[in-house]
Amino acid sequence: MWRRLAANRLVLLGTVITVVIVTLGILAPWISPDDYAKQDLLSSLEPPLSKGHLLGTDQLGRDTLSRILHGIRLSIFVGFVITAISLFFGGLLGLAAGYYRGKVDTAISAVIDIFWGFPLILVAVLLVGALGPGLLALMLAVGLINWAGFARVMRGEVLALREREFVEAARALGINDLRIMWRHVLPHAVPATLVLGSYYVALAIIFEAGFSFIGMGVQPPNPSLGQMIGEARNYMLVDSWLMTIPGVTIAVLVIALNLLGDGLRDIFDPRLKDN
Amino acid sequence: MIGFILKRLLYTIVVMFIASVAIFYALRVAPGDPVNAILNPTAMEQARAALRARLGLDLPIWEQYFVYVKHIFQGDTGESLLTGKTIPHVLATYGLRSLVLAGTALLIAYAIAIPLGVLAAVRRNSIWDQAAMFFANLGMGIPSFWLALLLILLFGATLHWLPIEGSGDLRHLILPASVLSVESLAVTMRLMRSSMLEQLGQDYVRTLRAKGVRGRRIIWVHVVRNALIPIISLTGLRIGWLIGYAVIVETVFRWPGLGYELVDSVIRRDYPVAQGLSLLLTLAVLSANFLANMAYAVVDPRLRKG
């Protein structure tokens, strides 16, 4: 698989960048030069490359590099954790729906459709209203909608797989359903959901950034890339670095993730292949 | 087809009902109430209590919901607690603005994405193709709100060409619509390209060439039309996404549209407005998907019958 990833230069690039950024994020607490919340009002709005602050400082004199690293950490946390959770539940329900069909399917599909019908933004806004702004509301919102996406894909895959000889055979041999699903169906259905997952991670990251940007997401002093841009907005004419750095970071991370996604798709799902 | 329509209708009703309950509950369990938006923060408790009672906020939530539904069936859709504007009026105003924004964005996106997608597919692996795909990746990666700030910085702060916020004349529409269109543009272009490539490989293309039909006609009359089908099904989701995700862009440019006003009304705890807008938003998304399905059938004769 890695060789095939490597085949396409862009995909390779995406993979490498993703890995690097993710690592930076994970290591943030240990590698960031400074406490992301530590202020030095008197040395605020320093430009990049100023002494002691590789990427300069923000309006409160906090070290931008440290905040970026922790911001990445948070983005990654939101992106991957939420996606993982919704993939798990969505996948499970999709699997059940696709495998058992009939009433089970009708019931689950109905639920899927209903959740699918809700605008993510609405769910997010309401949850933020109810739970107060913060990560929890945000992640709940994303999870509540995304699982349906995974469920749909998984269901489709399983419906198709179910008719394949090896499954029929297994059933004929009287192997119990759970075992068949686990051993024979799931492994073949996973790739498609993984592909979707890689895109959902990117989406979740953008979404978190967007909501933190308008102040409905992560609350200070915790750094979120989106929220950093939001705060930097007021200083765009005074110190445009402040909004440029986190912006570029998000863009690079998301683009890398998308490229990675394309790669995964080309490998697992040639049907969807762009070229 | 009729059966399909009826099913969607039922589905829509169910979702709307669930939504209305969820929204109603979520809004009222949220801490804070409209009183703080209507009265002075320093106003004494007596005044607050009086207002709460007048708004019926002292009843238990399920009872309030019951009252709300009763009123609706009596044709009284209520009015904004803050401004006293009737809900239909509010919905019309903000719904329309959102529609204008999302519509324009979609128009911009398609006007650019489709030709570029075709070009990229026809001149596959050419410099055109690579450039197009590069920008597609960029467009999908750049967070819209950040792009918005960059444009404000350029066209508003530096060149002083365009207003940086608010709504009104066309000039106000340019920046938000462009920003909102970028992501759709990128996605559509990619889809159009792959869809074109798929169609170009079809047997009927060979037949057309064997008939001696001109290449340009084959592309624009036959292949493009076939390739558009998936785009149409995407459109539904797109509109939903645009109307929803627009909240971020609307907030950056303070374009008073549906999403923006929804956030505002939730913050002000203007329950009737928030409820109305939420339901409208849900309905918009549902019907967008529905329309996409319809359009599908119109373009593709195979789906017309049955």
Place this chain on the structure above:
Amino acid sequence: MTSQGSPEFENLVGALEQNLISRRQFVSRAAALGLSLPAISGILASPGVAARSRRTGRAAASAPRVGGTLREGYDLDFSRMDPINTSWYDPGFFALYEALITLDPKAKFVPQLAQSWSVSADGKTWTFKIRKGAKFQSGAPLTAASIAAVYNAIVNPKSGSPQIAMWAPVIKSVATGPTTLQIHLKHPYANLPNVVATGYSRIVNMAVRSKLGATDYGKKVIDGSGPFRFVDWVPGDHVSVKRWDAYPGSITPFFKNKGKAYLDGINWRYIQEAASRALAIENGELDALHGPAPQDIGRLKGNSNMVVTQLGEESVWFMGLNFDRMEFGDVRVRQAVSHAIDRDAIVKKLVFGYGTPAFGPLPTSDPTYYKNVEQFNQFDPAKSKALMSAAGWTAGSDGILAKGGNKFSFELAVTNESFSTQLASVLQAALKDIGMDVKVNAYDRATHFSKLGSGVDSFTFKYLWPNPYDVYIVLTASSAIPIPNWEHAKIPALDAAHAKFQSARTPAQLLAASRNGQMVGAEQLPFVPIFTPSNVWVNTKKVHGYLPLPWNLYPYYNDVWLET
């Protein structure tokens, strides 16, 4: 501490240039700022000042033009414009309504609806002579009775008026004739003029108001006596008004225009994003603007088509500590918090020097400000630590103060607007240095204020009031617990001081009471004052007769006209 070029000084020069204060006032205030007389006279002679005062002079001299709509940007969202229970009074109040009396550029009370007034010998009865010919925009005559109706409505606790506490000494108001209004008091109350001059006391047609209902008036209909009529109000976006051609004219002395307004209309736009405000006026989307982001002011000052007016603001950003939480009931703990805050740094960096540190409950720019409060609340972390250990709190291994196993950690509730969250982070960091662990919670306004109502550990709030001592009472009187005395402050000495203020018989007594109250507040800290932002107004050179005054909060629009 203050010197030439310091913000206070800037404010002062600004005021002088706008002819807001006489040269004599300037001299005395400048001296108060610790400037030597030679220095001061030097400034007065300086070409900049002279030139700019001449310029404003000339603008006012040239002939006013009728017509045009003034587009004015604001930093606050607009409330329902019902004086009695609005959530806040906005500039619109100064175009739609008139008050009994108002303040002139010299902070002197002058006629508006009342042409003259007098106090009885026992100080318990105020008699106002109401001008003739005043009307409401609906056409109804505006008489002493109409005014009495408004005042009597305000004193009803259900009215929701934020002024109830200030009206406490008032028994009732009666119209003894169409042009005679009498206000009867429980006891002498020299502060009464301040109370009737605010936006909350402006005169609305009670007939119309009660017909529509207290909470529906102002949504679609407004009936005041100001020179402009209501057009519409879109919260979060704008308020617009158009000229009232039947306006009977004003008797207020410092208005040059005694007749109807020059402007066809006014459109106020709410611009939430601090950064967008300056951009909007630079882009020509606005003619005037209040409250540009501090970091943009310098740029605006450099712009030759802009007039930047920088005044002190009748406001204070403060931190409220709940006397019932932690040990904030203990004055030493409150003082420890106060000494941990580097106010100069906050002013210098958070608002780029456009503001002044606040060491007492009143803003330095207020005429009644008492400089002696500055002996308190200076930045001194060492002192904070000392105070805390005196209170029995000792730092644990993690550097957090602890006592009997309880850590000193508490919530700081703020609104989720960008400035208050930033201020919160600053306070959080400052308190961490003295071993206090602060959790910042940023809420939307609705949540924030209901949380305040139900009680939080601590919070930040900025009061803004034409006569700050009045709101000081409202926010700290033990009678106002829990709302709006959110910090649940119970300080007998302060209640006493407030009582003195409210029963002052003469302006002299009033000033003395105010100073006493300021000293008590600075020492006892019912709330921890932090700083006062500058009150910055910007208008393009095309706008004339535009005169913002700190003590009126907003400019009057009678004299304003637009060059083409």
Place this chain on the structure above:
Amino acid sequence: MTSRDRAESGPDSLIDLRGLSVELRMRKRTVHAVNAVSLSLAKEETLGLVGESGSGKTMTALAIMGLLPAPFGKVVAGEVIFDGKDLTALSDSELRKIRGNQISMVFQEPMTSLDPLFTIGSQIVEAIRAHRDLGRQEAKELAVSMLERVHIPSPRQRFDSYPHELSGGMRQRAMIATALILQPELLLADEPTTALDVTVQAQILDLIAELKSELRMGVLLITHNLAVVREVANRVAVMYAGEIVEIAPTERLFEDPRHPYTQGLILSIPTSRRVSHLHVIPGRPPDLTRLATGCPFAPRCPYVTNRCESEHPRLEPVSGADGHSFRCWNPQAFSRA
């Protein structure tokens, strides 16, 4: 060159393939799909081109049409002479004027070979208007009459039906109508019946035969099914591994096939006597990425000799049998055992 001399050519010849070689150039490997194929088709003649799938039949036809799959397909050698012009040398626009006009092609997959979004009628009209400027109405009349000629019932209604509304057989008729609407001189029919069920196959073959005589055109009938050829073809060319291994008048080929492969093919035709034990040619078709030094059929040949392994056999005429040539070092007498 030797083949060039032998390729019969004359005034009555409609199209000449001279040493035509086609390669499919993939990223890494190159497939030698057609190798030095020379054959010619006389006016009004039906030539059957027979072979297993992958033997180069279709590529030969596509090469004639200039429709080799872009971008890999290339004519690397030889020429295709059609009324005096070398088609392989023509520009695409020149070729376009010939396609569907003088030379038409019918494909194997009637299901997918029509644009699903357009009516049958409009797709025929399109073919007309691509070459003649006729008014819509005239064109429609022409199309309808053509639909009639291909025996599509109630052609007027059918004119407005979409492909998915027609049966496979009907679609193939529509395809044929489209192909023949302008009365081409040459029809390339690539497995026109394979995708259809047996009863329909016969009808389509009859239709082609019928129209051939009506329109007096030449037909290159490409199929893997000898039985089909026997019905309609005047001559048969057998292809293997991208080259012609045997070519002869139909009757002769069936009486006296010389090439072991041809023999195998004939033996594998089901007949009344021999349904029980059908002959099967052992082994699989060769890998065309590498050209064998010897006879490509050697690995599967029952009569293989050392020479077969080492030397590539030439296409030699059978003495005394006009128009019968084959490639084999070790021909055996044919026995219908």
